[in-house]
Amino acid sequence: DAGVIQSPRHEVTEMGQEVTLRCKPISGHDYLFWYRQTMMRGLELLIYFNNNVPIDDSGMPEDRFSAKMPNASFSTLKIQPSEPRDSAVYFCASSFLVPSGNTIYFGEGSWLTVV
Amino acid sequence: QKEVEQDPGPLSVPEGAIVSLNCTYSNSAFQYFMWYRQYSRKGPELLMYTYSSGNKEDGRFTAQVDKSSKYISLFIRDSQPSDSATYLCAMSSPSGGSYIPTFGRGTSLIVHP
Numbered sequence: 001d002a003g004v005i006q007s008p009r010h011e012v013t014e015m016g017q018e019v020t021l022r023c024k025p026i027s028g029h030d031y032l033f034w035y036r037q038t039m040m041r042g043l044e045l046l047i048y049f050n051n052n053v054p055i056d057d058s059g060m061p062e063d064r065f066s067a068k069m070p071n072a073s074f075s076t077l078k079i080q081p082s083e084p085r086d087s088a089v090y091f092c093a094s095s096f097l098v099p100s101g102n103t104i105y106f107g108e109g110s111w112l113t114v115v
Numbered sequence: 116q117k118e119v120e121q122d123p124g125p126l127s128v129p130e131g132a133i134v135s136l137n138c139t140y141s142n143s144a145f146q147y148f149m150w151y152r153q154y155s156r157k158g159p160e161l162l163m164y165t166y167s168s169g170n171k172e173d174g175r176f177t178a179q180v181d182k183s184s185k186y187i188s189l190f191i192r193d194s195q196p197s198d199s200a201t202y203l204c205a206m207s208s209p210s211g212g213s214y215i216p217t218f219g220r221g222t223s224l225i226v227h228p
Contacts, residue, residue: 004158041220042123042203042218042219042220042221043159043203043218043220043221045215045218048215050213055213056215091158091159093158097213097214097215103161103164104161104216106158106159106160107158108156108157108158109156109157109158111156
């Protein structure tokens, strides 16, 4: 399996622009997660889906952030309008969430810089 | 107080040293304890997991859980420069039937030759 695939790997955008991050989870996984990682806050869970349905979006920082999962093989995280404080690495991850193992597979991240 | 506390480091050690990485937590419902390793500019990858208390060994790595103290550790024996990475602890409980892990901030480890 190719693993979790994210695009773009790097994005530099101007403040106020819309940013769309994309993710293809591992085939067959029923959970999909979006995380944000910064030096100050570490790894933060933004939102997660189970069988394409958003379950918990309490980590989404503001209404400027939205996420969708239209089917089992694709998800997007959108920031509109973007702000410099949104600069971070955004990880998509997928998993079977069963008690044993609990392995969450991460993509390589989308490095976002908002100037 | 965050649910999971982890010193961000960096921790710098010479090659061959024994490394001890630690996390404390406040939620006594946590049952599964994991360590993820994250190389620079990569996503985290699961290194080890343990259930409840006790030790688990995998090669040079040993994971230890002390639920009475709410304290977990990862020991690395004979550390190598290739072990240089950020190590994140994570823990989960069956809250609501799911096991969504809570991550620590990660400890940056540098092993110098």
